[in-house]
Amino acid sequence: MSHRAGFVNIIGNPNVGKSTLMNALVGERLSIITSKAQTTRHRIMGIVNSDDFQIVYSDTPGFVKPFYKMHEALMSFVETSLKDADVFLYMVEMGEKQHHSDIIDRVNKSGVPVILIINKIDTTTQEEAMKYYDNWKGIFENAEIFMISALHGFNIEHIVPAIVEKLPLSPPFFPKEELTDRPMRFFVSEIIREKIFIFYQKEIPYSSEVNVESYKEVNGMIHISAMIYTERESQKNIIIGKGGASIKRIGIEARKDIENFIEQKVFLELRVKVLENWRNNPLILNRLGYKP
Ligand SMILES: Nc1nc2c(ncn2[C@@H]2O[C@H](COP(=O)(O)OP(=O)(O)OP(=O)(O)O)[C@@H](O)[C@H]2O)c(=O)[nH]1
Ligand SMILES: [Mg+2]
Numbered sequence: 001m002s003h004r005a006g007f008v009n010i011i012g013n014p015n016v017g018k019s020t021l022m023n024a025l026v027g028e029r030l031s032i033i034t035s036k037a038q039t040t041r042h043r044i045m046g047i048v049n050s051d052d053f054q055i056v057y058s059d060t061p062g063f064v065k066p067f068y069k070m071h072e073a074l075m076s077f078v079e080t081s082l083k084d085a086d087v088f089l090y091m092v093e094m095g096e097k098q099h100h101s102d103i104i105d106r107v108n109k110s111g112v113p114v115i116l117i118i119n120k121i122d123t124t125t126q127e128e129a130m131k132y133y134d135n136w137k138g139i140f141e142n143a144e145i146f147m148i149s150a151l152h153g154f155n156i157e158h159i160v161p162a163i164v165e166k167l168p169l170s171p172p173f174f175p176k177e178e179l180t181d182r183p184m185r186f187f188v189s190e191i192i193r194e195k196i197f198i199f200y201q202k203e204i205p206y207s208s209e210v211n212v213e214s215y216k217e218v219n220g221m222i223h224i225s226a227m228i229y230t231e232r233e234s235q236k237n238i239i240i241g242k243g244g245a246s247i248k249r250i251g252i253e254a255r256k257d258i259e260n261f262i263e264q265k266v267f268l269e270l271r272v273k274v275l276e277n278w279r280n281n282p283l284i285l286n287r288l289g290y291k292p
Contacts, residue, residue, distance in 0.1 A: 004167035005054040006086030011078060011107075013100070014038045014062025016093040017119040021150040022046050022059040025159065029261065030180055030187070031059045032194035036205060038062060039197055041070070042289065043077040045181040047174055053164050054172040057089075063100050068279035073290035082106060087166045089159075090140065091117045094124045094132060104139060113166040114143040115159065122149040185212040186289075187261060192226055192254045192270070196239070199250060204238060207231040209278060209288055221265045224258070229275040229288075236272045247272065 010018045019031035019040050026046035032039055038061065046057045060081045061074040088107055107114055116136055121129050129147060137145060144162055148155040174181070189210040197205040209229045216223055228247075230236045240247045247270055255268040278284045285291075 003052060003054075003169065003171055004164060005056070005170040005172050006167040007056050007058060007084055007173075008087045008089060008163055008167075009058045009060065009081040009085040010089040010091060011060050011081055011103070012062065012091035013093075013096060013098060014064065016062070016091045016096065017150040018062070018091050019059050021089070021091065021117065021119065021148075021156070022057050024150055024153055024156055025055075025057055026179070028179060029257075030182075032190045032197070034194060034197040034205075036197050038064060038074075038206070039194075041074055042186075043081060047178055047180060048160075049172070049176045053167060054174065054176070055160070055163060055167070056173055063103060069282060070279040070285060070290055073285060082110075085110075085112050086168055087163055088112055088114045089117055089163075090114055090143070091119055092136060093120045094118065094129065095120075099139070108140065108142070114140055115162055115166075116140045116143040116145045117150075117159070118145065118147045119150050121147045122152055122154065184262060185215050188212050188215065188224055188258055189226060191257045191261065192228070192250065194257075195250045195254045196228065199246070199253075200238065204230070204235055207235060207279065208239070209275075211288060217264075221267055222258075222262065223267045223269075225269045225271070228270060228272045229278055230272060231274065231276060231278060233274055236274050239272050 010022055012018055014037035019033045022031050023029050026048055030046045031044050040059055040061045044059045048055045058081055060078050064071050064074055066072045066075055090107060118132055118136060146155055146159055189212045192210045196208050207230055210226055212226045214225045228239060230239060251268055251270050255266050259266045
């Protein structure tokens with residue numbers, strides 16, 4: 001057997017470009033991307049197949065020091081990704097200073113091949129980039145290093161061959177036509193959450209969550225009803241906006257992206273509900289898919 005397959009887990013600090021890279025490698029917009037830190041809250045798999053290999057990428061939440069119970073769930077997703085990787089893609093960005101020496105230590109001692117991705121090289125000079133390279137080379141002594149721009153697709157073509165040669169010989173883990181392990185409802189809720197991250201500032205994106213309550217096809221059109229949860233009445237009012245203007249904008253932008261993603265016409269209904277302190281409520285977190 002010469003078929004190779006394995007889990008390639010993308011880990012790193014918030015906002016370094018993990019989701020941008022996964023989408024570029026998979027060729028689909030599976031993970032949402034925003035300029036705000038802690039956009040990704042789940043482990044999201046993206047599968048790339050060829051006749052000879054299957055790469056199961058996992059995009060993960062950025063490392064976070066738990067403040068809410070929700071953060072504990074996020075870190076438990078990172079923890080699983082630390083345990084089941086066949087190859088690590090450890091990602092850092094230009095200018096990054098904060099090191100997680102505990103995690104770096106575990107990755108270095110794991111015996112799992114590490115590819116260090118230094119991202120956002122479009123934001124710096126050649127000279128600075130080389131300094132960064134030397135610095136990180138000292139931290140990940142055994143890693144293969146790529147300096148890339150995930151956003152501009154620069155240098156990413158060299159990553160796949162480097163991954164494939166490190167994958168174990170194995171039959172595929174998923175059927176070859178599968179792109180991800182997540183159902184459509186998940187991506188719909190993520191697209192809506194992305195718009196909330198983009199359109200609102202401060203606490204609102206972080207204290208919001210989206211749940212798709214129904215998803216059905218009626219006369220060739222997909223009818224979706226989704227609930228946006230916030231923590232306070234004041235946040236709910238801001239999300240709705242004057243005369244419903246803000247939520248309407250979220251609906252329009254989300255619907256366009258959902259239609260592109262599922263390639264069908266969509267009717268999207270959005271509602272908002274206060275769910276006090278949901279980020280610290282284990283029962284609600286469980287129901288919303290944050291199962292540590
Ligand atoms: N200039 C530049 N920006 C980038 C690059 N890659 C990603 N970004 C931007 O960096 C921001 C964060 O990107 P994400 O892909 O969401 O980062 P992430 O690591 O998944 O972030 P979390 O999910 O919050 O942990 C977005 O605004 C991206 O457009 C790059 O190569 N160059
Ligand atoms: Mg992300």
